[in-house]
Amino acid sequence: MKVVKFIMKMTLRWFGSKHDSVTLKQIRQIPGCVGVITTLYDTKPGEVWSPEAIKAMKKEIEADGLELSGIESVNIHDDIKIGLPTKDQYIQNYIETLENLGKEGIDLVCYNFMPVFDWTRSDLAKVRPDGATVLSYDQELVDKIDPTKMFDQMESSSNGFALPGWEPERLARVKELFEMYEDVNEEKLFENLVYFLKAIMPTCEKYRIKMAIHQDDPAWPVFGLPRIINTKENIQRLLEAVPEVNNGLTLCTGSLGSNPDNDIPDMIRSFKGRIHFGHVRNLIHLGPGKFDEAAHLSTDGSLDMYEIMKAFHEIGMEGPIRPDHGRAIWDEVSMPGYGLYDRALGATYLNGIWEALEKTS
Numbered sequence: 001m002k003v004v005k006f007i008m009k010m011t012l013r014w015f016g017s018k019h020d021s022v023t024l025k026q027i028r029q030i031p032g033c034v035g036v037i038t039t040l041y042d043t044k045p046g047e048v049w050s051p052e053a054i055k056a057m058k059k060e061i062e063a064d065g066l067e068l069s070g071i072e073s074v075n076i077h078d079d080i081k082i083g084l085p086t087k088d089q090y091i092q093n094y095i096e097t098l099e100n101l102g103k104e105g106i107d108l109v110c111y112n113f114m115p116v117f118d119w120t121r122s123d124l125a126k127v128r129p130d131g132a133t134v135l136s137y138d139q140e141l142v143d144k145i146d147p148t149k150m151f152d153q154m155e156s157s158s159n160g161f162a163l164p165g166w167e168p169e170r171l172a173r174v175k176e177l178f179e180m181y182e183d184v185n186e187e188k189l190f191e192n193l194v195y196f197l198k199a200i201m202p203t204c205e206k207y208r209i210k211m212a213i214h215q216d217d218p219a220w221p222v223f224g225l226p227r228i229i230n231t232k233e234n235i236q237r238l239l240e241a242v243p244e245v246n247n248g249l250t251l252c253t254g255s256l257g258s259n260p261d262n263d264i265p266d267m268i269r270s271f272k273g274r275i276h277f278g279h280v281r282n283l284i285h286l287g288p289g290k291f292d293e294a295a296h297l298s299t300d301g302s303l304d305m306y307e308i309m310k311a312f313h314e315i316g317m318e319g320p321i322r323p324d325h326g327r328a329i330w331d332e333v334s335m336p337g338y339g340l341y342d343r344a345l346g347a348t349y350l351n352g353i354w355e356a357l358e359k360t361s
């Protein structure tokens, strides 16, 4: 019997026992799943993560036979993105957090550089023909939403869970944040990102921490705020501006795939050596600026998951991969996008593709 060599590490995102409906014991039973990607959900952007809290998080995960494969996310304070004078203090705090993570051997940090809002959707429970519900996006609907009400809308449809990237402390400041971003155009945002990365690279080098920026989701500007990580060209520009290997990517197929012009397998091949983490999920294009999330299976959506996994296989992807948002199926109630069942199906499917790639290559 040939043993399948999994270079790629299959993982699942986990929000901690206080915030997640899914348990580590359940995750451990997903075939081939070796670790979790997690965060200290009770910290705010800009805070230093204490060594004790990091140790406790790691210990809890390892006690259930899993590995802490990376952090998603250590969020970036808006002052850094805006480029306020206070940015240096927040960068210093970020560096301390990285040091504390590095001392525990944690070597992967996912983050994003989207102003004010993280991922955005117009519906968190759209019913698909098979009765599953999914996250969906329709630019026409989003255009009708008052951005300051966006937090309320997301919260009221989140099944009572705190949504990642939509932490309530930012809610109170949305109006103020919009004003603060008034003078920040794409160029300025890019400069601020480069400034941040250059400042933290020596620490990343010292502790061998790979920074993995997540793409903008959806892959275009929303509410008139600049977004700069969403095409092959602008990602390439960032990788060149800070050429260290530790300035790398979370390659998120669902985020990039929201724009049908993005050729994802081509991007994976082009960014070889700089992709430290993969988010692999499918979605279905319904028209310009309009998509539903789908099952991971290629035929359920618009992305060719075989071609995507083949590109990952070809570049010798060694970092963790995780199924991304799942559909809500089989009456599961969870944080939208983050139930157990559909993500477990996704992981199993992706592992199956990988096994086939291993055996035919």
Ligand SMILES: O=C(O)[C@@H](O)[C@@H](O)[C@H](O)[C@H](O)CO
Pocket: 072, 073, 110, 111, 112, 118, 119, 164, 165, 214, 217, 252, 279, 324
């Ligand atoms: O992965 C996703 O699609 C999202 O859930 C984001 O919240 C993502 O975790 C962040 O943008 C990364 O910082």
Ligand SMILES: [Fe+2]
Pocket: 214, 252, 253, 254, 255, 279, 324
């Ligand atoms: Fe993602």
